[in-house]
Amino acid sequence: MGLLGILLATLAVICVALFILLFGENPRLRHGIVGKMHTLLTRTMPRVIIAILRRTIGEKNLKRLGRCWSYCCESRNPFLQIFFVLLTSVSISGFLVFALPHIPGIYLHGIHLYIIPTQIIWLYVSYYIACSADPGTITEENIRFYLDLFPYDELLYKPKDCSTCHLLKPARSKHCSMCKACISRLDHHCAWLNRCVGYNNHRYFFMFLFTLTQFCAYGLYLCFQVYRGMVIEWGLDQAYLFDRRTGKQVPLSFRKAMIHILHRDRVIGSIGILAGVITVVVFLFMIYQLYLAGRGLTTNEAFKWEVLEDAIDRGDIWIVEETQPSKPPTTNKKSKHEKNDTKDRNAVGQSIRNRRKPATSTGTIVKEHQVTSLEEIDNIYDHGFFKNLKHIFFPKPIPN
Numbered sequence: 001m002g003l004l005g006i007l008l009a010t011l012a013v014i015c016v017a018l019f020i021l022l023f024g025e026n027p028r029l030r031h032g033i034v035g036k037m038h039t040l041l042t043r044t045m046p047r048v049i050i051a052i053l054r055r056t057i058g059e060k061n062l063k064r065l066g067r068c069w070s071y072c073c074e075s076r077n078p079f080l081q082i083f084f085v086l087l088t089s090v091s092i093s094g095f096l097v098f099a100l101p102h103i104p105g106i107y108l109h110g111i112h113l114y115i116i117p118t119q120i121i122w123l124y125v126s127y128y129i130a131c132s133a134d135p136g137t138i139t140e141e142n143i144r145f146y147l148d149l150f151p152y153d154e155l156l157y158k159p160k161d162c163s164t165c166h167l168l169k170p171a172r173s174k175h176c177s178m179c180k181a182c183i184s185r186l187d188h189h190c191a192w193l194n195r196c197v198g199y200n201n202h203r204y205f206f207m208f209l210f211t212l213t214q215f216c217a218y219g220l221y222l223c224f225q226v227y228r229g230m231v232i233e234w235g236l237d238q239a240y241l242f243d244r245r246t247g248k249q250v251p252l253s254f255r256k257a258m259i260h261i262l263h264r265d266r267v268i269g270s271i272g273i274l275a276g277v278i279t280v281v282v283f284l285f286m287i288y289q290l291y292l293a294g295r296g297l298t299t300n301e302a303f304k305w306e307v308l309e310d311a312i313d314r315g316d317i318w319i320v321e322e323t324q325p326s327k328p329p330t331t332n333k334k335s336k337h338e339k340n341d342t343k344d345r346n347a348v349g350q351s352i353r354n355r356r357k358p359a360t361s362t363g364t365i366v367k368e369h370q371v372t373s374l375e376e377i378d379n380i381y382d383h384g385f386f387k388n389l390k391h392i393f394f395p396k397p398i399p400n
Contacts, residue, residue, distance in 0.1 A: 007270075011277055017041070026306060076178050080191045081131065091219075091271050092120055098267045099222065105229040112222065123215050130208040136184035136199035136398070138165070138173060145399055146170040146184045149199075153380045156304050172381065174300055187289075187298040202293070203393045209286040216275040216282070223272030230265070231257045293392050296382030309374045317371040 023029055024038020053062050071077060104110040138146050150171040152158055157171040164175055165182050174186040176196050184199035197205045231237055236257040240249040252260075262269040292302055311317050371377060382388065 007273055015281070026303075028306065028310075074178070076194055078194055081194050084127070084192055088123070091274060094267050095219065095222075095271050098265070099226050099271070102226045102229060103222070105226065106232050107225040107228050108222065115218075116222075119215055119218060123211055126204075126208045126211040130201065130204045131193050131195065133201035133204045135179075135186075135196040135201045137179075138167060138170065138182040138184055140167065142398055143167055143170065146173065146199075149184065149396070150381065155308075155377070156301060172298070172301070185298060186300055188300065199395060200398060203395070206286070206289065206293075206392070209282055209289070213279055213283045213286060216279040219275040220272050220279060223268050223275065226268055227258055227261050227265075227272075230261050234261070236260065290389070294385040294388050296379055296388045301381075305374070305379075308377070312371050312374060315370060317377075318368050319371055319376070321367040 020034055020037045020041060024034050024042070026034075029035055030038070050062070053065065057065070072079060100113075100116070102108070103112050103116075136146070147168065147170045150157075152171045157169075160169055161167065162169050162175050162182050164180070167182060169175075169182060170184060172185045173182050175182045176186065176189050178189050179196050183196045185202070187197040187202060187205075189196045190205070193205070193208075195201075231254070236252055239252040239257070241252055241256075242248075243250050289299075292299060297305065308317065383391070
């Protein structure tokens with residue numbers, strides 16, 4: 001296996017592992033091979049490693065190692081930020097040293113000498129903005145603003161206090177154990193930014209994703225065009241190979257010429273391959289994030305809706321309609337989504353009546369029916385694709 005094959009195989013393994021870690025707990029995947037692999041990676045292997053370490057280094061050193069692990073992986077730290085800046089800086093330096101001398105070239109105009117530094121500066125600026133912007137931290141001073149921002153849907157979100165912050169949790173907010181704060185419209189905690197992505201910095205997160213995607217795509221384009229120029233400069237477009245099967249000379253194909261250059265000039269090729277992989281991964285992630293945002297969902301809420309859909313498939317979700325009878329022909333209807341007690345599947349009505357008194361001739365009339373599809377439940381935070389994106393990119397300003 002050549003260098004290119006080793007790189008592609010390594011990247012494929014990394015991508016599969018990331019997919020398993022990210023989606024292994026998905027209700028639709030957790031009972032299959034993906035769920036089993038997720039259990040292996042997150043539960044079985046850690047237990048085995050801990051048992052081996054306990055025997056080899058002792059309990060005292062294991063506790064020290066556990067504290068280091070807790071700081072590195074379970075609390076806010078700048079390690080991934082430092083790694084990103086170092087990886088980016090090393091890659092850019094390699095490009096400037098080995099690829100920039102070929103610009104301008106046969107396939108590259110001199111204007112790129114002005115575009116490249118602009119791209120580099122903007123990448124660092126956008127990353128700094130994304131890392132420094134407040135995600136929407138809820139405090140005593142601004143909690144009224146966040147309470148008025150989103151209504152409670154009484155399904156995913158109900159009025160209750162945060163047991164850590166001791167503040168009323170606004171709808172769509174979530175407490176982040178790493179940031180040690182409640183964040184409005186929390187999407188997820190991003191270790192690359194060392195902070196959460198929430199109501200106030202979601203737009204900057206998208207800005208950075210777009211900047212990184214186009215920066216890497218541009219770098220891939222430059223590396224490819226430099227290699228194309230090398231094909232001409234090295235005379236590989238006029239080269240021939242001897243075909244042992246036919247006994248004749250055949251022109252060297254473009255693919256083989258590029259592979260030949262890759263083996264001779266590995267720095268530019270490695271930078272181009274890295275840029276290409278990052279382009280694809282970040283672009284797909286950005287599209288997924290835009291898809292969720294356009295549907296009026298956060299990453300956290302998307303998982304909750306998947307759990308809800310799984311409960312619907314089990315027959316655990318019912319819609320309860322209450323009607324208060326009165327002498328005049330006026331009725332007051334209220335619809336609410338309730339989740340029944342799965343411990344007693346035959347007592348669905350009883351589990352609801354435990355929270356509401358049984359209907360009488362003068363009391364509340366209760367009508368209920370089982371939810372069979374997720375489409376029967378409305379997402380009150382979905383205002384249409386473009387309006388949802390407008391709320392992301394142009395949020396209401398937070399009062400000082």
